[in-house]
Amino acid sequence: MRSCEGCDGDGWVEEEFARPQDFNRDVGYLDTRRVECEDCGGTGAAETFRIWFKEGGSVSETWGGHGIITSVDQLRELADQYDFDAEEVLDWGETEMLDEDGDVVGGVVIYAV
Numbered sequence: 750m751r752s753c754e755g756c757d758g759d760g761w762v763e764e765e766f767a768r769p770q771d772f773n774r775d776v777g778y779l780d781t782r783r784v785e786c787e788d789c790g791g792t793g794a795a796e797t798f799r800i801w802f803k804e805g806g807s808v809s810e811t812w813g814g815h816g817i818i819t820s821v822d823q824l825r826e827l828a829d830q831y832d833f834d835a836e837e838v839l840d841w842g843e844t845e846m847l848d849e850d851g852d853v854v855g856g857v858v859i860y861a862v
């Protein structure tokens with residue numbers, strides 16, 4: 750599995766925050782703290798998927814339009830929109846979209862670089 754680019758796989762990033770001058774502190778300064786990485790939700794893993802569609806049910810492997818999904822949130826949004834099983838992608842690395850006849854019309858796979 751690839752590491753998240755936002756945090757290099759750590760799952761957290763350092764964020765600066767101000768500690769202003771107060772009664773206990775002569776001079777205000779910037780401190781850092783660890784916050785959960787927003788890109789990967791703290792998992793440290795890159796969550797990138799590719800969604801693809803087969804054109805008009807043709808047998809040839811034409812990419813009738815493919816897109817890169819860059820977060821699990823986006824994956825779940827598209828799962829609602831296109832009616833595929835996001836959990837299957839996360840568990841098994843791929844899923845397929847079927848039409849009413851049971852033919853594969855597209856799918857989603859974990860995008861490996």
Ligand SMILES: [Zn+2]
Binds near residue numbers: 754755757760761787
């Ligand atoms: Zn991250």
